[in-house]
Amino acid sequence: MEKIVKVALDAMGGDNAPGEIVKGAVDAVNENSNIKVYLVGKSPRIHEELKKYRYKSEQVEVVNAEEEISCDESPVEAIRKKKDSSMVVGMKMVKDQTADAFVSAGSSGAILVGGQFVVGRIKGVKRAPLAALMPTTKGVSLIIDSGANMDAKPEYLLEFAKMGSIYMEDVVGVRKPKVAIVNVGVEEAKGNTLVKDTFPLLKECSDINFTGSIEARDIHSGQADVVVCDAFVGNVILKLSEGLSSTLMSIVKDGMMQSLRGKIGGLLVKPSLKKTLKRFDASEHGGAPLLGLNGLVVKMHGSSKAKETKNAIIQCIAFSEAKINEKIKEQIVKEK
């Protein structure tokens, strides 16, 4: 019998909680029998949603948590004070090893803080980066750090490069992933102080396949598998991509609607356009894990619906099988 992967899911987090989140959990267990989901949050609300669906009862369990953490509150305060929130309760289950993973679409800040302070970093790991997969013309690339640690230091970026390589090799299956650092030009002398100081560390590191600098214009064509940057830049890369894709698509649609010719053509190209866009849709790629913690914490987009939730839960199997954390301990912590 295969191992059952146990996922604690924040039933109260995100714009569409609990309805879409609970639905995603049911869809996940119905699709894969090797998953057990703990739905963490206000028990009566969760049971109300669960009543709508059919599923194997042994695959879903409700864990009551009375409090909720909103996006408006200070993440540090919220994690410290709201001990009975769905987020803190769910993360403690990972810490105690009752669950293998915690998945949430709630406050990004609280997930990041809770990951570091409730679940905790692997001893020896300096910072836990957020690692988001981004669609490219060649497949996917990992943007690391995509939002966790503002004001990074060169030694953090070096760790991110190593963790990102392990992730792309073992979870995504890219052999010898190409690692590049985001820069304003490809010459070694270019960049801000952080990038200039990080470059030699990456160049000297024999654990990774470092290919040099990557300019932002080459990220979407998939020139690197692991795209290393500080969290501020990573956040700009992800959010700009999201905003520009939807802006371009809406103006293309509007442009077509301005003439009869365009309208007819638009109807004809719709299926292929949809297929293309689907491949470039970040929601297809599940959540973004925080790497380097004593357990798995996965951040979903705040606007996640059932589909994204299901994908993020199922993704936890791949994480669990790949034993990322054991590899991070072996490859990163051993050197200390």
Added chain:
Amino acid sequence: MEKIVKVALDAMGGDNAPGEIVKGAVDAVNENSNIKVYLVGKSPRIHEELKKYRYKSEQVEVVNAEEEISCDESPVEAIRKKKDSSMVVGMKMVKDQTADAFVSAGSSGAILVGGQFVVGRIKGVKRAPLAALMPTTKGVSLIIDSGANMDAKPEYLLEFAKMGSIYMEDVVGVRKPKVAIVNVGVEEAKGNTLVKDTFPLLKECSDINFTGSIEARDIHSGQADVVVCDAFVGNVILKLSEGLSSTLMSIVKDGMMQSLRGKIGGLLVKPSLKKTLKRFDASEHGGAPLLGLNGLVVKMHGSSKAKETKNAIIQCIAFSEAKINEKIKEQIVKEK
């Protein structure tokens, strides 16, 4: 009689020099009789190109410069040593007020260094930012600093915000331009140290219409007229936009070509698609000026052709009429 705007043009800079650059100069003077272009570079090569066209001889003058600066050399060394390069000769013409503006598609690094050291900053201005216009659904927004000063300080970003406001108001014609700072969230407590330290300076500044933080996903929808950021982030914003636009458009085209239905539809939507793309084409918006210098220096994209060259030259009239530098002196330097 209207004032003649005199533009020194780097005939040797860029991927398509001197052919396309010289053609752009001829197109500009043929379109507008209030321009005089000094073509700076190797005189025989320039004359060879000029022979191909008809134009009023009093509007074009060749200024010989024997050396060239390539993108591979150190900008600081090149500007210091190559006194007879098209770039240094052209910039000196601005310094001496022989020309009102210098326009180049050559080495970005050398333009930035030359701007600061050959033309020089207005006394009292701390740093000269590169200010690039970016197409949005509402028109254009200014990304400032889009590439000149790595490792910015809060007081530089404050100056950029003021100069950007003057530019958008007086050159582009936006009344009370909305100024926002690029951030990872809209709450005031978010951001890296630079952004957190800059935020209160912008908030307190009565010369600008500061609207708070802008997330990267909202830049292309035109939520702010002046988008303030450090040069590393600004470079990422511009280059990612460039790369993603072309990636998306090529995969949309490829997607259409995979079925007969899509091919026919593609032919029908082509005109409207082209029109839409043209509006989002950065080359339509001319070059990016370095603000805060003792004269105008405009950086064009390295891949610029005749059209971009012509637009950048003609744009110099608007700059000249708006008297940006006088206003920067009045509004920024007076306070010191």
